[in-house]
Amino acid sequence: MRRSLSLVLLVMSLSGAGAASAAQQDAVPADLGQRLVTTYAAPATQRLDADARALAQALDALCKQPAAKAAESVQARFRSVVLAWSGVEFLRFGPLVEGNRYERIAFWPDPRGVMSRQVQGLLADPAVTALDAQALSARSVAQQGLPALEFLLYRDGGVLEAARQGRAEAPDCAYAQAAAGALALQTGALAQAWSAQGEYARQFSRPAADNPLYRTPREVAAEAIKALSTGLQFARDVKLVPVLAEPYQDSRARRAPYWRSGLTAPALAASVASMLRFHDAAGWALPAEEAWRVEGLRRELVQLRDVLGSLKAPVRDLLQDPEGRRQLTLATLLLKNAKDLLDQDLAPQLGVTIGFNALDGD
Structure with a gap:
């Protein structure tokens, strides 16, 4: 009798577990990956990339013709990039963590002040005027990305303050242009990965038994x-x-x-x-x-x-x-x-x- 009762309870337990598992599975839409890519990840990363490229263009214009209006444009573009990045940074998996991309876009938090020390050290190097986006991308993550660019733009005597006075300091402008270009390289790669043509987006959108990432x-x-x-x-x-x-x-x-x-x-x-x-x-x-x-x-x-x-x-x-x-x-x-x-x-x-x-x- 006791054994029969145990068997009944075991069957009930297994049946309940199976029902719970089925309910859990039903709660997850079959097209979850597709809808997250097309509705959120793809447009969010595309917006970030477009804003990063617009910032790079605004900085190029400022450095050619420094003026208060040009400074306002760069400031507005920087704000747009920060807000767009804020909409992407929590997608901290897949393309955003490949090749230290997250840190190359936003080396933060930085409790030891590594960024400011390294950026100021690079500004003091005469070779900084020859720096370009590709070269900067190969350097320390602390010397590139949004925190470094914010420092270059907003520090006392930085790019924005100088532009409002009609000046464009060669080291600061060259570095800021390289930083904006390096940022656009990272956002471009991120947007491509989440696009309809991106391999990662395809794998995220179509889980299957032979999918190496999501089954x-x-x-x-x-x-x-x-x-x-x-x-x-x-x-x-x-x-x-x-x-x-x-x-x-x-x-x-x-x-x-x-x-x-x-x-x-x-x-x-x-x-x-x-x-x-x-x-x-x-x-x-x-x-x-x-x-x-x-x-x-x-x-x-x-x-x-x-x-x-x-x-x-x-x-x-x-x-x-x-x-x-x-x-x-x-x-x-x-x-x-x-x-x-x-x-x-x-x-x-x-x-x-x-x-x-x-x-x-x-």
Whole structure:
């Protein structure tokens, strides 16, 4: 009798596991990879590439004819590139991690100030005036990418300040032009990989038994969920928490991304808004009784986007203002809530286990 009961319980357990697995599989759209590529990754990387090329052209024009209007154009183009990059940086897998591409686009965080030391060292080298995009791409990742370009543009006496005075300093302009060109090389390769003609996009879009990267839609789902989870963690633990540490010191602001250009809050808002669009593009097909898991995460991301989008001041001013600090602190709580909802509520319903991510060991 006892043995018969055990066998019945075992059969019930296996049947339940099979049903749960089937439900998890049904929650992942069969065309998940295709919709994430065509709806999000391809257009987002194409926009980044177009903005990077426009920035390079604006810098070329400024260095030929320095003026306040040219400086305004470069500043606007730089902002566009930062916001476009903020919409791509959480896709921290595949093409973005090949050949240190992530670090070549954005060598950050940089708590030891490696970038500023290496950039200033290169500026002091007379050979910098002969530097081009290809040559710079082969150098240290700290000497290229958005942080280095921001330093060249926005530092005291930098390219923008000189242009407003009708000047174009040869070392600074030559370096900035090379940096913008090197950035465009990386964004071009990234956009191509995610394009309809790209091999990686094809593999991500069409999981199959003979696909060397993704055999099933659930494996694509795991990549997507982990990217979102890591993006939320990076925004909270790396971008915000160190900046908000007590007691407040002016140096805290300098630990924030894009503090020189005043783009800290806009970049964070753009990043969250992009993760929201990526989440929406997935179209998770949970049963009606479980749909709250998708909507709950969405509501958290919408609130987070709106909180960050309301912050218009530079990060230094926000940190010195009690209300600004309160809003930034609220953002850290919302980021944690969103990550918990994703990791603990949504991921298990999709059959995804959150394990190690790109930040482990950093």
